[in-house]
Amino acid sequence: MTAQRIDGKALAARLQETVAARTAGLGATQGLRPGLAVVLVGSDPASQVYVRSKRRRTAEAGMQSFAHELPEDTGEAALLELIARLNTDPAVHGVLVQLPLPAHIDPMRVLAAIDPAKDVDGFHVVNAGRLATGQPGLVPCTPLGCMMLLRERHADLSGLHAVVLGRSNIVGKPMAQLLLAENCTVTVVHSRSRDLPMLCRQADILVAAVGRPELVRGDWIRPGATVIDVGINRVVRPDGTARLIGDVAFDEAAAVAGAITPVPGGVGPMTIACLLANTLIASCRQAGLPDPDLTPAPGA
Ligand SMILES: NC(=O)C1=CN([C@@H]2O[C@H](COP(=O)(O)OP(=O)(O)OC[C@H]3O[C@@H](n4cnc5c(N)ncnc54)[C@H](OP(=O)(O)O)[C@@H]3O)[C@@H](O)[C@H]2O)C=CC1
Ligand SMILES: Nc1nc(=O)c2c([nH]1)NC[C@@H]1CN(c3ccc(C(=O)N[C@@H](CCC(=O)O)C(=O)O)cc3)C=[N+]21
DSSP states (O other), X not given: OOSEEOOHHHHHHHHHHHHHHHHHHHHHHHXXXXXXXXXEESOOHHHHHHHHHHHHHHHHTTOEEEEEEEOTTOOHHHHHHHHHHHHHOTTOOEEEEOSSOOTTSOHHHHHHHSOGGGOTTOOSHHHHHHHHTTOOOOOOHHHHHHHHHHHTTOSOOTTOEEXXXXXXXXXXXXXXXXXXXXXXXXXXXXXXXXXXXXXXXXXXXXXXXXOOTTOBOGGGSOXXXXXXXXXXXXXXXXXXXXXXXXXXXXXXXXXXXXXXXXXXXXXXXXXXHHHHHHHHHHHHHHTTOOXXXXXXXXXX
16 A cells, blocks of 8 residues: 555544643633533434444543433424523533434524534534634534644645535535635535546545445546545445445555545544534633634654
8 A cells, every 4th residue: 555544543532632631721720611512312323323432532531521312203392492401501512413313303403503602513504604704613523624634644735636525514515615725726526526537536635525435446546645535334244244434445545545544543533533622612712712722732
């Protein structure tokens, strides 16, 4: 394999270490303990894995973790009432409602009900609008983590051609905005785009966030390009065991790329670490304090 493996697990641990140190400092100097409320509606197995991981990391960082588990048949009104309570609870600085929600609940209405100052997912239209217009707000965790992974290899992204596969509100679109803000030339690809291999081969930076296992092949990669694989696809082997693979055919791509993130162990851990970083930022802003310096601790 020629590509440098960008180790998201190691970078996430370094970021988590910085967040924990800043959190301890806040406690000591301000008596402030950041609190994150995670709301899970129903019992989707994957969501339960992610929510457990988020809660564990929150506690490890020295923050307060508030768990809210609601039954699958919870009405939209009851969920909105809980969110209203969390919005006004001074011990809660971040509110995350785990997606997907059960079909009878409108996610746009639920996300719109979260106080933008506590929207640590960065999904609220106010935060999406602030990002789109270059104003300070809360940035979605996965794209934020992807930018930190890119900085492990590129001190300056100016002028590079970035191709983003996917245009969702939670990954593709904010990802494109962040790359644009770093002066990349950005192409956003989606299901109606034509000649994906040709488009991908133009990329110095390729971010795959489509949810299609191994869609991106090795010959779609420009030699030396940096590949960030956001995809998390749970596939079942013939023997019945499940495994995670990304949107990129890792082995083929690694033989061509200059650097690549693995799945698992790449973007996923960064999403969680950035959630904690957003909670710390939100708590500082709510206390009228300057944003903390979240430069990840130096690597080993
Ligand atoms: N690691 C992490 O922390 C996270 C990982 N993920 C993973 O990232 C992936 C994307 O998630 P999410 O953004 O929510 O996905 P969505 O399903 O919301 O969006 C998928 C996007 O990919 C596009 N797309 C789908 N198929 C193709 C195709 N064949 N060619 C080109 N474009 C295509 C869609 O196009 P169109 O708009 O035209 O429909 C859409 O824009 C998933 O695998 C998800 O599991 C997501 C969040 C966090
Ligand atoms: N309100 C909301 N915010 C989210 O940020 C959100 C969400 N809902 N719904 C689901 C997606 C998905 N997501 C992941 C987080 C961590 C890993 C992660 O840590 N993955 C590990 C593997 C974990 C495993 O073993 O499954 C890895 O990639 O190394 C993956 C996916 C956040 N999401």
